[in-house]
Amino acid sequence: MLRLDDVQIFVLAAEQGSFSNAARQLNIAPGLASSSVMRLEAALGARLFDRSTRSMQLSEEGERYLPHARAMLEAQRGGQQALASGHSALSGPLRLSAPSDLGRNVVLPWLDDFQQQHPGVSLQLRLSDRAADLLRQPLDVALRYGALSDSSLVALPLAEHNRRVLCASPEYLARHGRPAQVEDLKQHNCLRFIWGEQVHERWRFTLPEGERVVVVAGDRVSDDADAVRRWGVSGFGVVYKSRLDVIDDLRAGRLVELLPAEHCEPAPLNLICAHRSRLTPLVVRLREFLQARCTALLAEP
Structure with a gap:
C-alpha cells in the first residue's frame, strides 16, 4: 500500500530538484527523504528519478507519475477541507496564477478582500x-483568458461575455x-504583448461583413501585458x-x-484547474467570489 507521506516527499523532491531541499522543507x-522515495519506487515497481553522484532528475516514469502524485495529495487536502468546512472557516494554502495586468491591477485588491x-487562507500568487x-507546477488554479485548448483541464467561467477592446489615449x-476602419490599423503604431511564446499581432474582429484578421505592427512589444496597457x-x-x-x-x-464592443474578439475569463479533484470548498468559494466581482465590475456604468 502506498504511503501518502512518501508521495509528498516525491513531489517535493521533484519540485525542489533534490532530496536535501525536500527534507529541509519537511x-x-x-537520508529519510531518499529512503522514502526508494520505498515508493519499490511499491510502484518503477524508477522515479535518474540519479548520479552529481545530479538527480525525474525519469520518464517519474514525469508520467508526477501529476497523479499531486492529484493524490490534492484529493487528501480537499477531503480534509471538505470535512473542516462543515464546522469551521475556510483555511489552508491557495496557489493561484494570473495574467500580469489583470492580476496586478484588478485581482490583487480583490484577493486582499x-x-x-477568510483569514485562515494563505495566498501564493504568481503573475505571468x-x-x-x-x-506540472504546484498550483491549485489559474486565471486564464480565452477558450480552453486542453480539454483535460476544468474551466469554471468567471466572465463569459468579456471581450477585447480596441482603444488608444486621447493624446495619441x-x-x-x-x-476609420480596422484596415487603418496597419498605418498605426500598435502596441503588442507576448502570450506564451507568441507575439499577439493577429488582431481578430467580427465585422458586419464577417470575420477579419489584421496583422499589426509597432515599435513596442512586451511579455508583460501590464506594460503594454501603460504604454497605451x-x-x-x-x-x-x-x-x-x-x-x-x-x-x-x-x-x-x-470600435463597438460586439465587433471585438471574445475574451472569456475562466478559473482553470487540472481536474475536478481540485474543486475544494476553498476553490469553489474563490470562484463564486471572483465571478461576483467580475460581474459587478463589468456592469458598472
Whole structure:
C-alpha cells in the first residue's frame, strides 16, 4: 500500500530538484527523504528519478507519475477541507496564477478582500503572461483568458461575455487621428504583448461583413501585458486588450474605445484547474467570489 507521506516527499523532491531541499522543507534528514522515495519506487515497481553522484532528475516514469502524485495529495487536502468546512472557516494554502495586468491591477485588491473574509487562507500568487502548466507546477488554479485548448483541464467561467477592446489615449488620437476602419490599423503604431511564446499581432474582429484578421505592427512589444496597457495610456499607440484590464482607464478617460464592443474578439475569463479533484470548498468559494466581482465590475456604468 502506498504511503501518502512518501508521495509528498516525491513531489517535493521533484519540485525542489533534490532530496536535501525536500527534507529541509519537511524538517527531516535527507537520508529519510531518499529512503522514502526508494520505498515508493519499490511499491510502484518503477524508477522515479535518474540519479548520479552529481545530479538527480525525474525519469520518464517519474514525469508520467508526477501529476497523479499531486492529484493524490490534492484529493487528501480537499477531503480534509471538505470535512473542516462543515464546522469551521475556510483555511489552508491557495496557489493561484494570473495574467500580469489583470492580476496586478484588478485581482490583487480583490484577493486582499477575500483573505480578510477568510483569514485562515494563505495566498501564493504568481503573475505571468505565460500559460501556467497546471499538471506540472504546484498550483491549485489559474486565471486564464480565452477558450480552453486542453480539454483535460476544468474551466469554471468567471466572465463569459468579456471581450477585447480596441482603444488608444486621447493624446495619441490627437496626434495621429482615429482609425476609420480596422484596415487603418496597419498605418498605426500598435502596441503588442507576448502570450506564451507568441507575439499577439493577429488582431481578430467580427465585422458586419464577417470575420477579419489584421496583422499589426509597432515599435513596442512586451511579455508583460501590464506594460503594454501603460504604454497605451501614455499615448504611445493603439492597444487591443481585455475590457476587464482597461475598464478603469476607459471610465477615467485615459483610453478611448475605437470600435463597438460586439465587433471585438471574445475574451472569456475562466478559473482553470487540472481536474475536478481540485474543486475544494476553498476553490469553489474563490470562484463564486471572483465571478461576483467580475460581474459587478463589468456592469458598472
